[in-house]
Amino acid sequence: MHQKTRRKGLGKLLALTVIGATSVGASAQSMNDVQKVAKDRGLSTADLLAAAKTYTPSGVKDDYIMFASGGHAGQVFAVGLPSMRILRSIAVFTPESWQGWGFGVGNEVIAEGFPKGKANLWGDTHHPALSETGGDYDGQFLFINDKINARVAVIDLHDWETKQIVKNPLTVSDHGGTFVTPDTDYVIEGGQYAVPWGYEYAPISEYKEKYKGSVTLWKFDRKRGRIDKDKSFAIELPPYWQDLSDAGKLASDGYIFMNSLNTEMATGGIEDKNPPFEAGASMNATDFLHIIDWHKAEKLYQAGKVEMIEGFPVISLKTALAEGILHVTPEPRSPHGVDVAPKGDFIVVSGKLDPHVTIYSMAKIKQAIANKTYSGKDEFGVPILDFDSVLEAQVEVGLGPLHTQFGPDGYAYTSLFLDSAVARWTLGGSYGPLSPEPDWTLVQKTPVQYNVGHIAVAEGDTVSPDGHYLVSLNKWSVDRFFPTGPLLPQNLQLLDISSNGTEMPVIYDMPMGVGEPHYAQIIKADKLDPWTTYPGVGWDPHVQNLEPMAPKKGMERVVRKDDGTVEIYMTAIRSHFNPEHITVKQGDHVIWRITNTERAVDATHGFAVPVYNITASLEPGETVKIEFDADTAGTFPFYCSEFCSALHLEMMGYLMVEPAD
Amino acid sequence: MPRFLDCIIGPRVDQADLQHHSLRYGTPGFLLLVARVMLLVSLFIPYWQMDLVAPQYPENLHLTAYVNQLSGDVEEIDGLNHYIGMRSLNEAAQIERSVGVYVMIIFVVMLELASWIHSRWAVLLVLPAILFPGVFLLDLHLWMSHFGQNLDPSAPLSNAVAPFVPPVLGTGTVGQFKTVAWPGAGLWLAAAASLVMIVTLFFHRRAYLPLLKAQRAEKA
Numbered sequence: 001m002h003q004k005t006r007r008k009g010l011g012k013l014l015a016l017t018v019i020g021a022t023s024v025g026a027s028a029q030s031m032n033d034v035q036k037v038a039k040d041r042g043l044s045t046a047d048l049l050a051a052a053k054t055y056t057p058s059g060v061k062d063d064y065i066m067f068a069s070g071g072h073a074g075q076v077f078a079v080g081l082p083s084m085r086i087l088r089s090i091a092v093f094t095p096e097s098w099q100g101w102g103f104g105v106g107n108e109v110i111a112e113g114f115p116k117g118k119a120n121l122w123g124d125t126h127h128p129a130l131s132e133t134g135g136d137y138d139g140q141f142l143f144i145n146d147k148i149n150a151r152v153a154v155i156d157l158h159d160w161e162t163k164q165i166v167k168n169p170l171t172v173s174d175h176g177g178t179f180v181t182p183d184t185d186y187v188i189e190g191g192q193y194a195v196p197w198g199y200e201y202a203p204i205s206e207y208k209e210k211y212k213g214s215v216t217l218w219k220f221d222r223k224r225g226r227i228d229k230d231k232s233f234a235i236e237l238p239p240y241w242q243d244l245s246d247a248g249k250l251a252s253d254g255y256i257f258m259n260s261l262n263t264e265m266a267t268g269g270i271e272d273k274n275p276p277f278e279a280g281a282s283m284n285a286t287d288f289l290h291i292i293d294w295h296k297a298e299k300l301y302q303a304g305k306v307e308m309i310e311g312f313p314v315i316s317l318k319t320a321l322a323e324g325i326l327h328v329t330p331e332p333r334s335p336h337g338v339d340v341a342p343k344g345d346f347i348v349v350s351g352k353l354d355p356h357v358t359i360y361s362m363a364k365i366k367q368a369i370a371n372k373t374y375s376g377k378d379e380f381g382v383p384i385l386d387f388d389s390v391l392e393a394q395v396e397v398g399l400g401p402l403h404t405q406f407g408p409d410g411y412a413y414t415s416l417f418l419d420s421a422v423a424r425w426t427l428g429g430s431y432g433p434l435s436p437e438p439d440w441t442l443v444q445k446t447p448v449q450y451n452v453g454h455i456a457v458a459e460g461d462t463v464s465p466d467g468h469y470l471v472s473l474n475k476w477s478v479d480r481f482f483p484t485g486p487l488l489p490q491n492l493q494l495l496d497i498s499s500n501g502t503e504m505p506v507i508y509d510m511p512m513g514v515g516e517p518h519y520a521q522i523i524k525a526d527k528l529d530p531w532t533t534y535p536g537v538g539w540d541p542h543v544q545n546l547e548p549m550a551p552k553k554g555m556e557r558v559v560r561k562d563d564g565t566v567e568i569y570m571t572a573i574r575s576h577f578n579p580e581h582i583t584v585k586q587g588d589h590v591i592w593r594i595t596n597t598e599r600a601v602d603a604t605h606g607f608a609v610p611v612y613n614i615t616a617s618l619e620p621g622e623t624v625k626i627e628f629d630a631d632t633a634g635t636f637p638f639y640c641s642e643f644c645s646a647l648h649l650e651m652m653g654y655l656m657v658e659p660a661d
Numbered sequence: 662m663p664r665f666l667d668c669i670i671g672p673r674v675d676q677a678d679l680q681h682h683s684l685r686y687g688t689p690g691f692l693l694l695v696a697r698v699m700l701l702v703s704l705f706i707p708y709w710q711m712d713l714v715a716p717q718y719p720e721n722l723h724l725t726a727y728v729n730q731l732s733g734d735v736e737e738i739d740g741l742n743h744y745i746g747m748r749s750l751n752e753a754a755q756i757e758r759s760v761g762v763y764v765m766i767i768f769v770v771m772l773e774l775a776s777w778i779h780s781r782w783a784v785l786l787v788l789p790a791i792l793f794p795g796v797f798l799l800d801l802h803l804w805m806s807h808f809g810q811n812l813d814p815s816a817p818l819s820n821a822v823a824p825f826v827p828p829v830l831g832t833g834t835v836g837q838f839k840t841v842a843w844p845g846a847g848l849w850l851a852a853a854a855s856l857v858m859i860v861t862l863f864f865h866r867r868a869y870l871p872l873l874k875a876q877r878a879e880k881a
C-alpha cells in the first residue's frame with residue numbers, strides 16, 4: 001500500500017515536470033506569435049485553418065498517395081496528401097535521366113512500345129489506374145495509358161518502376177483507358193480517334209467504311225506482373241471516337257461503359273470550308289454511351305469467335321451485334337467522364353455542353369437490354385436503348401461538367417470546366433439517406449482556379465470511397481503563382497470535403513510545373529507496401545528476381561571474348577566502383593554489368609558515362625546490364641552521378657577506348 | 662582408488678548423514694545446476710549491444726554480440742569502417758566465436774563434475790565459469806582497441822581519424838558517430854550465474870569442510 005502511494009506520488013511529479021516542460025516551450029512560442037505572423041503576412045483565420053490541415057512537419061508522413069498522370073511529360077507523379085508534396089516521378093514513356101530510364105536501363109521496356117518500330121521517346125499519359133481486388137485499390141500495380149501512340153504501361157508498386165509497355169496493334173491513339181475490371185482481370189484501353197487499323201492508309205472520304213473504333217481488353221497476369229498479350233483481345237466499335245470509360249462493379253459487374261465524341265462521324269476540313277471538327281463533332285445534341293458486356297465478350301473470345309487483325313484477336317462489330325454484347329444509349333454531347341457509383345448501380349455521365357450530370361440506372365439498363373427497349377438502331381445496326389427508360393435522374397450542376405467522383409457519404413462531386421468550380425451533389429436511391437440534403441440536388445459549388453479538368457477524391461472511384469480530400473486538377477493557373485515565363489504551371493488544388501453541406505473549402509494550391517496531370521487516383525498510404533531497398537543484392541528490377549549473372553563482391557572482373565565482346569562485372573559501394581580502370585578497343589561491343597551492393601536505405605549510386613549517353617540509377621541491391629558499342633576512341637571519366645557520400649566525387653573511374661589501328 | 666584422487670574428490674557423505682542434512686548437502690549441487698542452466702540459456706541471448714548514433718541514420722546502426730556470433734548492421738558498419746581503414750568486424754575474435762559454445766559446454770561439464778567433488782579442488786572447476794563474463798568483456802575490449810588502433814594507413818580517411826578505442830561499455834565518439842554500448846541480457850545472466858557460483862562455494866565449504874576436518878582428524 002505504502003509503495004503504491006509512493007509510485008503515485010512519483011507519477012504526479014513526472015506529470016508536473018512534463019507540464020512544466022511544455023509550458024516552458026509554450027511560453028517561448030504562443031498563439032500570439034501565430035497571430036503576429038498571420039497579421040504580418042495578411043493571413044485570415046481560414047488561411048491558418050487551411051495551413052493547419054495541410055502542414056506536415058518534417059518526418060511526418062502523408063495519409064494518402066496520389067498517382068497523377070504527367071500528360072505530355074509522359075511520366076507519372078506521386079504526390080502526398082494532405083501535404084501536396086511531390087514525392088517522385090515515375091518514368092514511363094519518356095526517358096528520364098534521374099532514374100536513368102532510357103539511358104541504359106529501361107531501354108528495352110521503352111522500345112517494346114515503339115509504334116511501327118519507330119523510336120517515339122515521349123508519351124502523353126492520361127488516366128492512371130491502380131490495380132483492384134473486389135473493386136477496391138490493392139496497392140500492387142499501376143497502369144497508365146499513352147494517348148498519342150495508344151500504349152499501356154504496367155508499373156510495379158513494389159519499386160515504383162515501369163515493367164512493361166504494350167503497343168496497341170490496332171489503333172493509333174487511345175483515351176478511354178486505363179481502367180481495370182474489379183479484380184484487375186483486364187486493363188481496358190478504349191481507342192480515341194478513329195483510324196484504319198494497323199497504320200493502314202485510307203483517304204478520309206472513306207471514313208465510314210475504313211476508319212474504325214475499338215476497345216481493347218488487356219489480360220493482366222498478376223502473378224507475373226505483366227499484361228499477357230496472348231490472352232488479350234479487342235472489340236470493334238463504330239468510328240465514334242470512343243472516349244473515357246469505366247468498368248462496372250458490383251451491380252454493374254461485367255460491363256464496360258464508354259463515352260464517345262463524334263457520333264456525327266464528322267471528317268473536318270476547315271480549309272475546304274467544311275465545318276471544323278469542333279463544330280462537326282458537336283452537331284448532334286447527344287452522343288452515344290457504349291454499354292459493353294465484357295463477360296460475354298470474354299466467352300466469345302475464348303470460343304474463338306474472333307478475327308485475327310494485325311495478329312490480334314478482334315471481335316468484329318458484326319459478331320458483337322449478333323451476340324448482343326454491344327448497346328448504346330444517348331448521352332449529352334461532348335462527354336468526358338463516365339463514372340460508376342460505388343455500388344455499381346448508377347452510371348454518371350457529364351457532357352461538357354450540357355449543364356446537367358446525367359445518371360443512368362444499371363437496373364433499368366439491364367431491363368431495357370432484356371426487353372429490347374430500343375429507340376432505334378444506329379447506322380451500323382447497334383441497338384440504341386431508349387434514353388428515358390434507362391435514365392435515373394439529371395441534376396443541374398453548372399456549366400461544363402466534366403468528370404465525377406464519389407464520397408462515402410452519399411455525395412458525388414463533378415468538376416465544372418466552364419464554371420471553374422467543383423460541384424457537390426447528392427445521389428439518390430440507397431445513397432439518399434447518407435446525406436442530409438434531398439436526393440439528386442446540387443449542394444455546393446466551390447470555385448477553383450482555373451478550368452478544372454478531372455477531379456480525384458480519395459479512393460473516389462472504388463466500391464468504398466474514403467472522401468476527406470478532393471484534388472481539383474486545374475488546367476490553368478493564370479495568376480495563382482509567380483509567372484514562370486509564358487509557360488505556367490498547372491494548379492492542383494486540394495479541397496477538404498470531410499464536412500457535410502456547403503463546407504468544402506480549397507485548402508492548398510500546388511503548382512505542377514513538370515507536366516500536365518489529367519487524371520489521378522488517390523490511395524490510402526497504408527495500402528502501399530513499397531520496398532525501401534531491393535530484397536537482395538544483385539536484384540534485377542525488370543524480372544523482380546535475383547540475376548544469376550549479377551556482379552558480386554569479390555568477383556569483379558573484365559572478360560574479353562574472342563568475338564570482340566567485353567564483359568565488365570562491376571560493383572558499386574560507397575565510395576568506389578570496382579574495377580576502376582576499363583580498357584577496351586574501339587569497335588568492341590561492351591556489356592557492362594553493375595551491382596550496387598549497398599544494403600542501407602537510400603544508398604543509391606548513379607553510373608554515368610560521357611559521350612556514350614549513359615546514366616543509370618542503381619538503388620541498393622539493384623543490378624543493371626548496359627550494352628553499347630565502343631565506337632568512339634578516347635579517355636572517358638565515368639562517375640557516380642548521385643551524391644552518395646563524403647567521398648562521392650572520388651567515386652569514379654576511367655573508360656579508356658584505345659583507337660583502332 | 663589412488664590416494665591423490667581420493668584427495669581431490671574429497672570425503673564422501675554417508676547415507677544417514679545425507680538423509681539427515683539433505684538441505685546442507687543438497688544446496689551446492691542444486692545451485693550449480695541452476696548456474697549451469699543459466700549459462701546454457703545465456704548462449705541464446707545477446708551478451709553485448711552497441712548503438713552507433715548519427716544524424717543520417719534515424720534508427721541508429723546496431724551491433725549485437727552473442728557468444729558465437731555478431732549480428733545487426735555489420736555490413737553497413739564495415740562499409741563505413743573501410744573509410745578509416747578498420748578491418749571487417751567479422752575478422753575479430755574469430756577463434757573465440759568459433760569455440761564459444763564448446764567452451765560453455767566444457768564449463769557446464771566442469772560444474773557438473775564440481776558438484777561431485779567435496780574438496781577445495783571444486784573451486785578450480787568453478788572458477789573459469791565465474792570469471793567468464795569478465796573475460797568476455799576484457800576480450801571484447803582488447804579486440805576493439807586492437808582494431809581501433811591498427812587502422813590501414815592507405816584507407817581513404819586514414820589521416821582524418823586518429824586511432825581510437827570505443828568504450829566497451831558506455832558512450833564514446835568516432836567521427837560523426839556517438840557510440841553507446843551496454844551489456845546484453847546474456848551477459849547479465851552469465852554474471853548472475855557467477856554470483857550463484859560464488860554463493861555455491863560458500864555453501865560447499867559449509868557442507869564439506871567439517872567432513873574434511875573430521876577425515877583429517879581421523880587420519881591424524
